[in-house]
Amino acid sequence: MEVPKAEARIISLSPSITRVLLHLGAREQLVGVDRYSQEVSGLDDVPSLGALFNPDIERTIELNPTVVVAVHSAAQRDFFRILRERGVRVEEIEAYSLDEVLTSFETLGSLVGHESEAEALIESVQLELEELAESVESVPIVRVAIVLEREPLYVVGGANFINALIEASGGENVFADLDSPYPQVSLETLADRAPDVVLDTVFDPSSSEAPEEQIRGFWKRYSWVKRVEPLRHGAATLPGPDLADGARQLMEKLHPELGQPIER
Amino acid sequence: MKRPYLLPTLLGLVGVAAMVSLAIGSAEHPTQEIVLGIRLPRVILGACVGAGLATAGALLQALLQNPLADPFVLGISGGAALGGVLALALGWTLGLGPMSVPFFAFAGALIATVLLYTIAGAGGRAPAHSLLLTGVVFNAFASSVIIFLTTAVDLSRVAGMFLYLIGTIRVVDPWVIAVVFALLLFGLGVGMYYAYALNLLAQGDETAAHLGVDVVRVRRVILFATALMIGASVAVSGLIAFVGLIVPHVLRLILGSDHRVLVPSCALVGAAFLMLADTLARTVLAPTEIPVGALTALIGGPVFLVLLRRDLNRWVR
Amino acid sequence: MSAAQLEAFDLQHSFHETRVVDQVSVTLRPGHLAVVLGPNGSGKTTLLRILSGVLRPAKGNVALAGQPIEKLSRREVARKLAVVPQDTQVPFPFLAREIVAMGRAPSLGPLGRESASDERIVDDALASLGVTELADRSFPTLSGGEKQRVVLARALAQRTDLMLLDEPTAHMDLGHRVHTFEWLTAWIAAAPDIRAALVVTHDLTLAARYADEVLLMHAGRLVAQGSAAEVLTRERIAEVYRVQVQIEHDDQGRPYVIAVRSEIG
Numbered sequence: 001m002e003v004p005k006a007e008a009r010i011i012s013l014s015p016s017i018t019r020v021l022l023h024l025g026a027r028e029q030l031v032g033v034d035r036y037s038q039e040v041s042g043l044d045d046v047p048s049l050g051a052l053f054n055p056d057i058e059r060t061i062e063l064n065p066t067v068v069v070a071v072h073s074a075a076q077r078d079f080f081r082i083l084r085e086r087g088v089r090v091e092e093i094e095a096y097s098l099d100e101v102l103t104s105f106e107t108l109g110s111l112v113g114h115e116s117e118a119e120a121l122i123e124s125v126q127l128e129l130e131e132l133a134e135s136v137e138s139v140p141i142v143r144v145a146i147v148l149e150r151e152p153l154y155v156v157g158g159a160n161f162i163n164a165l166i167e168a169s170g171g172e173n174v175f176a177d178l179d180s181p182y183p184q185v186s187l188e189t190l191a192d193r194a195p196d197v198v199l200d201t202v203f204d205p206s207s208s209e210a211p212e213e214q215i216r217g218f219w220k221r222y223s224w225v226k227r228v229e230p231l232r233h234g235a236a237t238l239p240g241p242d243l244a245d246g247a248r249q250l251m252e253k254l255h256p257e258l259g260q261p262i263e264r
Numbered sequence: 265m266k267r268p269y270l271l272p273t274l275l276g277l278v279g280v281a282a283m284v285s286l287a288i289g290s291a292e293h294p295t296q297e298i299v300l301g302i303r304l305p306r307v308i309l310g311a312c313v314g315a316g317l318a319t320a321g322a323l324l325q326a327l328l329q330n331p332l333a334d335p336f337v338l339g340i341s342g343g344a345a346l347g348g349v350l351a352l353a354l355g356w357t358l359g360l361g362p363m364s365v366p367f368f369a370f371a372g373a374l375i376a377t378v379l380l381y382t383i384a385g386a387g388g389r390a391p392a393h394s395l396l397l398t399g400v401v402f403n404a405f406a407s408s409v410i411i412f413l414t415t416a417v418d419l420s421r422v423a424g425m426f427l428y429l430i431g432t433i434r435v436v437d438p439w440v441i442a443v444v445f446a447l448l449l450f451g452l453g454v455g456m457y458y459a460y461a462l463n464l465l466a467q468g469d470e471t472a473a474h475l476g477v478d479v480v481r482v483r484r485v486i487l488f489a490t491a492l493m494i495g496a497s498v499a500v501s502g503l504i505a506f507v508g509l510i511v512p513h514v515l516r517l518i519l520g521s522d523h524r525v526l527v528p529s530c531a532l533v534g535a536a537f538l539m540l541a542d543t544l545a546r547t548v549l550a551p552t553e554i555p556v557g558a559l560t561a562l563i564g565g566p567v568f569l570v571l572l573r574r575d576l577n578r579w580v581r
Numbered sequence: 582m583s584a585a586q587l588e589a590f591d592l593q594h595s596f597h598e599t600r601v602v603d604q605v606s607v608t609l610r611p612g613h614l615a616v617v618l619g620p621n622g623s624g625k626t627t628l629l630r631i632l633s634g635v636l637r638p639a640k641g642n643v644a645l646a647g648q649p650i651e652k653l654s655r656r657e658v659a660r661k662l663a664v665v666p667q668d669t670q671v672p673f674p675f676l677a678r679e680i681v682a683m684g685r686a687p688s689l690g691p692l693g694r695e696s697a698s699d700e701r702i703v704d705d706a707l708a709s710l711g712v713t714e715l716a717d718r719s720f721p722t723l724s725g726g727e728k729q730r731v732v733l734a735r736a737l738a739q740r741t742d743l744m745l746l747d748e749p750t751a752h753m754d755l756g757h758r759v760h761t762f763e764w765l766t767a768w769i770a771a772a773p774d775i776r777a778a779l780v781v782t783h784d785l786t787l788a789a790r791y792a793d794e795v796l797l798m799h800a801g802r803l804v805a806q807g808s809a810a811e812v813l814t815r816e817r818i819a820e821v822y823r824v825q826v827q828i829e830h831d832d833q834g835r836p837y838v839i840a841v842r843s844e845i846g
Contacts, residue, residue: 051415149427151434152553178551185290187435189551191298192291202424218435224297329672460693464686466673471666473635475739476659476687521673524693 008112011063013055013070015040016238017093020105021069023121023241026112032063057082067091067111096181098164101239102126121241128244129168132251136170142254144171145195146231148182150202150218153190157183161239162246169251191224199231199253229253270525274532281536282307285543290550309441310433310542310556311535313501314511316448316493318534321508322515322527323455323490326462327483328381330395331516332571334509334564335494338395339402340376341505344498346406347372349425353413363443370495376402377491381483396572431504431557433542444496451493452531458482459523466521504538504557506564511537513571586611586743586777587662592631592641601627602638603801609743612773614766616788617781618812619798620822625781626667628798629747632779633664645743659687663736667747667781669728671720677731678716681706684738706738710764725752733761737768744768744778751783758784762791785838789813790831797821810836 011032012018018037021030033041034055035048047063049055052071057079060068068083070076072094080090091111095104102122109118144166146156156162157178166173174193175183190198203214211230219228231237231253236246251258285307291298317335324333324340335341350356351368360367383398410429414422436444455462461482464472469479497504511534512526519525538556541563545556587609594602601624609615617625630636632643634650643650645661663684671680684706685699695703707713710730715723720731729752736744744765750758769776782788788795789809797805797812799821805812813836818826825842 054415149423151427152430152432152555183552185551186546186553188289188291188294188298188302188546191295191302192293204421206418221437222297222301224295224301326673331672457691460686460689460691463675463679463693464683466675467669467671467680467683468666470630470635471664471669473655474633474659474662474664474666475683476654476656478655516674520679521675522679 008067009063009065010112011049011060011065011068012037013049013052013068014093016240017069017071017108018043019238019240019242020108020121021112024105024109024112024114024117026108026114029112031065032060055079061086069093069108069111095239096159096161098161098243101161101243104239105241125241125243129164129247132244132247133168133170136251136255136258139170139255139258142171143174143194143196144250144254145174145190145193145198146237147198147200147202148237150200152184153187154182154184155190157181161243162237165236165243165247165250166254168247169254171250171254191222194224195226197227197229197254198225199229199250201231201233201237203230205232267525270519270529274529274536277536278311278532278539281539282311285310285539288543288547290547290553305435305438305441306433306542306546307539309436309444309500310539312441312444312448313433313497313504314507314534314536314538314541315531316444316451316497316534317504317507318511318530318537319448319452319455319527320490320493320497322512322523322530323462323486324508325512326466326523327486327490328395329466329468331513332509332568333395334506334568335373335490335497336503336505337509337568338376338380338399339406340373340380340491340494341498341503342399342403342406343376343379344369344373344495345429345503346409347375347495348499349410349413349428352428353417353421353425363440366440366443366496366499369499370492373495373498374488374491376406377487377494381487429502430555431502431560432545432553432555434500434502436500440500444500447492447496448531451489451496452527454485454489455527456524458486459527462486462523462527463521466523502555502557505561506568507534507538507560509571510560510564510567513567586775587632587643587645587779589632589643590641592628592638592643594627594631594636594638594640596627601801602631605641605798605801605803607632607779607796607803609777609779611742611775611777612769613777613793614769614791615777615779615794615796616792617779617796617798618783618785618788623798623821624801625798626747629664629745629779629781633662633745634658656687659739659741661741662743662745663739663741665729665732665736665744665746665749667751669732674719674721676716677712677718677720677723677727678703678707680720680731681712681716681734681738684735684740687739702740703738706734709737710734711760726754726757729753730757730761733764742772742775742777746778746780748781748783750787758787762787766791785813785818789836789838810834813838 008029009031010026010029012021012030013034015037018033018041022041030046032047032049033043034052035050036052037043038046038048049059065088067089069091072092083090093104095101105118105121109115146162148154155175156173157180158176159179160181163173163176174195200215203211207214215228215230219225235242236249286299286303289303320335325331347368348365351365356368357364380398414425461477464475464477473479512530515526515529515533519529541559542556545554545559548554589607592602592605605628619625631638637651645653645658650658682695682703685695685702686693707716710733712730712734715727715731729749733749750761753761765778769778792809795809795812796803804821805817815826815828824840827839827841828836830836
């Protein structure tokens, strides 16, 4: 039996998915989220199902969802199977490139019956990225590497939506040729590719020490690092509704000489 | 091999391994900065870790009178990893700054070593299976605690905790390399000073006592030195399995069992072995690196099973 | 008679509530070969461990050359007393010669550097036990009897006045058993004023033939002590070993024991 979409009872098990759903106006349909979604989006009144890796199955069934949305994960196959056996629709989102992320907005929109909102979101993201790209057309391109983990070294690769954000903000990802969203590379390869700037996401934002200080400790020993900047996890690194803000943040980091970009 | 040629041969081996490791890498245009700034520290640290693990393995084997003893298999590396991860996850520092994680790694290694000795080694020689079971249980316990911790801490710390467990030579400050090197030298010094006592201990605790060894005291010192070397190694390289098993085993086949020869040889060959293994790990899938721990496990796993089968035959017979 | 070298008084020890050594007093006199007999589980090995100082008895005390053994360092004990354990398993491929050379350990520095005279002592010990040709063999590959002879050579290389031996001939063939007891007798006879040995064995006949003194243990107690002829009687053996025996005597009046039936009628 098809449940009318407006009455869908939806559970989201990923902070980014939750943010997209909220943006699409599906707040009322959310009946449960993972613990991090609760923290990130301040959903204190929505029941938490625990950490990402081991959602509480009893609690999930008890909330009687019609749809569960989560990031695709082989480790949670059985969890998803149990839900499907009970007639719950399980949607596994697997989106790495910008196209895939935008398509996932569409999927989420149709799950909750907010197709037009999804369409508007996609259009606005595309438009803003285009505008941003135009605004930096005349600026020399900055070659960049974005570090997601330092040890071992994980960077943003060509198959990652962040790669598209870099391109839109007047940069060139030195690892764009690696056909993987999060390739692991050796430190020497990074040195070899000699980026103009390294954007490092590995620091503790809650620490009393400034992010700049935290990352400097690691990179100061390498004279080949021309410039290094901290990059806070958020719009620029998570596939949420604010991708364009992320691209603007990147532009700020890549082209500090341009000053603050104009918010639309 | 004749003893006078042994030391020059092994030193030569270490030298060649170091040269090869410095010469090969994933960079297409290795500049001086890359070779001296990235490869050299890593090669030095790899040598320290390899020497530490191989020496610790040899000491543990003599102490437990069991050639299957390995820091990883026995759960001592697991204990060290648990200590390090606890410090990472809960932000324990004791005001030690960047040395806090290594310090807790050492504490974890020491606790695991003492537990192992108390439970499995009580009253002299423990059969292989009771040692191995203790190691398995301790490893399972350590990983359970680590998994529990991942659910209890902030999401931004989870990835770092898991990555800490991966066996790979980390990037550390030169002075951390110096500390690791000093700890290794200390452990090696203890091992060499007590090498003859280890020969006697390898005969069993009671026989060692009959031959004049103060078993309790020597055991304590050796356990401490072993935990120190393992803790230092794990702190800068995560879990690298089986180096402590393979290197002493192969060297015993070639050089015999006299620890006065074996212990320093293990240090040198362990250093060369891990330098080369790490070079392979850095280059074989370049620009991606394989964790060197995965590589040693790939070689060490089958070797361990062959040895275990031989040992079990002895007990089952 | 010179002073006792090893003396134990009123020893008592239990494992898990079972008294394995009970009210045992032993005196090992210079020039004597003492043999401890008794069925399995009668406490012989425990007694030996207490006498060698590696096991502290719950009650009683052991004196080595007039001093309480627990007051001496292991090194001091090892210079006076050599121990041949029941079973020697070495999981590492040490050479037989290396095993024998470990007998020098109590006299060496911490690094175990051997002098030329130590080497000579090791050579002599190997030759004395007839294992010179095994010297370069890996110890774990030797047969049970060969291992025992190598370990005896190690005890000899210790150059002590006293030896405690726990079933040193258990894995040996008849010829080597007789040789070993003759070797031990000769070793004591070479310095009867200072040397003595205590042997645990199950071989009643060899014990009767070579022992200066026989100690018979049963359920942790010393039930008889004296010459072989005094201790080894039909009635006592029937009581302790639960077996019918016939006892014959050789031309020097020493008994030898022949088992007849396992059931007591």
